[in-house]
Amino acid sequence: MGQASSRTRGPFDDEGFAAPIGSAEGSVLESQGVASNQAGSGATGILEQQTTATSGGGGSSSSQQAQPMAQAAAAAAPQQPAAAAPRPVPVHKSTAIIPGWSRPLSSQALTIECQKITQTSRAASPKESYGVMELEVMKFVAYCGGLTIKLRIDDLQNGPLDSITWGLAALKPCHQLATNTNQGSSPDRRAGTPTGSYRLGSSQTGMNKAHPTTPVQVDNPSRKHLYGICTTATVARANKGDVLSMDLSPKEDGQPVIMVTLSHNESVLLRAALPCASIAALQMYPFVTVMSGMVVSLHEALTPSPLFTWYSPTSATADIQMADLDTCVKYNTAATTISSGVSEFHGSTTFTGSRHRWTVQLDNMGQHPGHIFVGLVNTEQSQAPSSSILAAALPAAISNKMPGTPGSGQPAQPSGTQSPMAAVSAATSGDGAAAFSSGFSPAPVSPLVQPGMQQHRWGVWVKLPGAPAAGASSAAANTAVPPQFGDVQFVESVSNHCCITVDLDLIGGYAKFFKNGHLLGQAFTGLTAPISPALAFLQGTNQHLQAGLVNITKLQQLDLEWNPEACSGDLRATGRVVQKVSEVFGDYSTVLCNQGFISGVHLWLIKINNLSEPDSIFIGVCRGCMPLDQDPQDLRDRTYYLSNGVIRVGGRRVATNAAAFTKGDIVGVVLDADQGEIVFLRNGIEQGRARGIRGRLYPFVSFDSEHDQITLLGSYTLPLNRTPRTLADMEWDTVGRSADIELSSNCLTATKTS
Secondary structure, three states: OOOOOOOOEEEEOOOOOEEEOOOOOOOOOOOOOOOOOOOOOOOOOOOOOOOOOOOOOOOOOHHHOOHHHHHHHHHHOOOOOEOOEOOOOOOOOOOEEOOOEOOOOOOOOOEEEOOEEEEOOOOOOOOOEEEEEOOOHHHHHHHHOOEEEEEEEEEEOOOOEOOOEEEEEEOOOOHHHHHHHHOOOOOOOOOOOEEOOOOOOOOOOHHHHOEOOEOEOOOOOOOOOEEEEEEEEOOOOEOOOOEEEEEEEEEEEOEEEEEEEEEEOOEEEEEEEEEHHHHOOOOEEEEEEEOOOEEEEEEEEEOOOOOOOEEOOOOOOOOEEEEOOOOEEEEEOOOOOOOOOEEEEEEOOOEOOOEEEEEEEEEEOOOOOEEEEEEEEEOOHHHOOOOOOOOOOOOOOOOOOOOOOOOOOOEOOOOOOOOHHHHHHHHOOOOOOOOEOOOOOOEOOOOOOOOOOOOOEEEEEEEEOOOOOOOOOOOOOOOOOOEOOOEEEEEEOOOOEEEEEEEEEOOOOEEEEEEOOEEOOOOEEOOOOOEEEEEEEEOOOOOEEEEEEOEEOOEEEOOOOEEEEEEOOOEEEEOOEEEEOOOOOOOOEEEEEOOOEOOOEEEEEEEEEEOOOOOOEEEEEEOOOOOOOOOHHHOOOOEEEEOOOOEEEOOEEEEOOOOOOOOOOEEEEEEEOOOOEEEEEEOOEEEEEEEOOOOOEEEEEEEOOOOOEEEEEEEEEOOOOOOOOOOOOOOOOOOOOOOOEEEOOOOOOEEEOO
């Protein structure tokens, strides 16, 4: 803490000292052959942080494990079984992930911090290491229509490199590709030339010496070899700031293939056509070779499939929980739950034209059958979205009646062909042909129309069988059948896990639905915009269901920096590292970032290098006119996560029992500036969230003790598909103003001082 504070103190403040008088109080193909990760790493979930020492194979400390790991550990711990619940609720399965680096697959010599990998400069020419991403690409190519990954070289401490190798590697050999290559032509690296999958160019570094059936030994914790499937190396020398990209997209070229394009600074070095029949069962991961003194970060991760969040058009109940940044909905009820009807959710985006395709993963993790609806709904553009990616109590549905009208659309003739995406998912699916079933009949249509509403629905009700406990009766606890509102198909899944793909074409006015890559029934026609994604659960007792959007949490590097013009004189900023070195100007010292946000969703990660006292670092957002040497607790609209676990949003205390952060921890901040919401995380685990902030908001860190030090690890924008808000709030610009203009703390009042 700072010394000799002269503040007038009243009630206790967030640090445990007296507060100033008058202060305000205020988660597929999961195992359909491709998605299960044999490496056993845990990069699913939000911002899982894996940090290891650069020497040996030390793993993450227990304080750095992310939420999925913590949940898995909790599920494995001994529990007292209840009479009504003979086994615990299964652990959440993540469906939309934030891409990161795999500790089990990457070389042990690398330091991994969130989306960044580093090989320290220790020797003049050590052997190259391999950074492997925790991103199994086939799932996203099959279900999201493709994948683009861009890696950026953030630093080369030993100067430019002659060659860097990157591309796709698998965990097992691919003999079919080797056979195809033996029958093919000579290697050709010209742009636009489809080459054999392992035609790797002339460089003789790293994976370029590999063969689809020849293992490359990597000193990784899992002791798994890598096999070069599609790789290349830079032709020009690699420099700091260069971008290495790979683009995967499905294509019909006589047979379904995956086109892979590898580029260096937008210059295409290799194009390869990988037959789906040969690679569908492979686990392929992006990789890059990392040399001494080299730092590589994830620059961009995108898919063509829309990324949106779910929200309820009605009210909230305790039966619904949101996960994976609100892209996944979990429905859990008990034997005593009294409920009936349908719990409905809409996507936070509205489609008005063109063609769109997305996939929803369904899981029944309970003992009893359950029903989930995946489809479309007519909406008004003004309706979407009424919530955001960070909604504190994202509503969950759930009145006994759902607005809608029975449909009268006539189905069109089914398509006789499959798209390349469907071919991939079908080839990798554990399920057989399309499971269109009349095993259960829809319930009679009830009068579900509310006055003034003209909503129509198209989609499919899926029955997931459940997994009865040993010796238990297989009879369903819930005998209800789903309603047939609108144009609806009914299918039964043979397993407790399946993926439903929605293919919406608003140009042709039709929609198709696929189960694990197989067309279900006939296409629905007569669709007109505007249309939004829809999701629903049939309410009942003893239900443990979840439905999540299959996608990556798309990232675009933001490159936040500390602003030297908005930095206290008691702080020393060196690059992205800030340390408090004195208390000349006061007890508290603040630094702001160089960008403020009034719209969009953004996240940034801050590592605590040193913490002198348990309550001396504040991490949050503020207006650009925040005083740099003032106690953040004195601000009326203060929004921060204090190192002792106190969280305030807009001046209101929203958490007092959040986990305290300390040296070595990574604090994540996710800001939804559109909706005025913020989420604070510690080592990937959410600690608190709330709405209630507005205006142009700048990331800040405030220090209260000398020698406190932090590092800004990375920052990203999350490009969501949703209707943008209309900006209504206006304030004075904190950057574009004269030196003799003073702004009030809320940036609404400007005063000329001289």
